[in-house]
Amino acid sequence: GQNIDQPTEMTATEGAIVQINCTYQTSGFNGLFWYQQHAGEAPTFLSYNVLDGLEEKGRFSSFLSRSKGYSYLLLKELQMKDSASYLCAVRDGWPDKLIFGTGTRLQVFP
């Protein structure tokens, strides 16, 4: 079956670092995506990993281990505007079907 797990909620302090984990079990794998979704808005693309290792993009980094079925999103120098839900999604084969986790709601406090 298809299963993607992420923590439901996390809290952190402004300026801190937070790591959001995602584990997956899918019938196929063709890449893992992270999206940010503010309340009431559409998801926006953050990062994409298809090979093992770390992808860095400004304050955000994403890591993938295909053998472990594991990814994390690392947010550095947290800002209040980073309060949002973060969605982990696996591309399951062709044609680019994305299977989403339920998302992690991150609250950043001053």
Added chain:
Amino acid sequence: SQTIHQWPATLVQPVGSPLSLECTVEGTSNPNLYWYRQAAGRGLQLLFYSIGIDQISSEVPQNLSASRPQDRQFILSSKKLLLSDSGFYLCAWSLPADSSGNTIYFGEGSWLTVV
């Protein structure tokens, strides 16, 4: 650059009424198109995807249907809405399957409340 638009942004419909949500993509040809639904407190659920005109695949059996009458137009419909159809509907697109590493981009979303 590519853009995606969907409308209407919000919709309040009575049970049993019809539904039509429309989505268009600009700036690309032969995109893959998707309809997702996000119910309150739940993850995004893939409803339909399309790799070309009149080529629609359904992921979840339900009273919804999708059509793609033109290359960059994707329509989500229902003949009779149910209360359980309420949610946030998102249209999305990606480059054709032969473009490796491509991302799925979402439209602004449509809030549907069935009353």
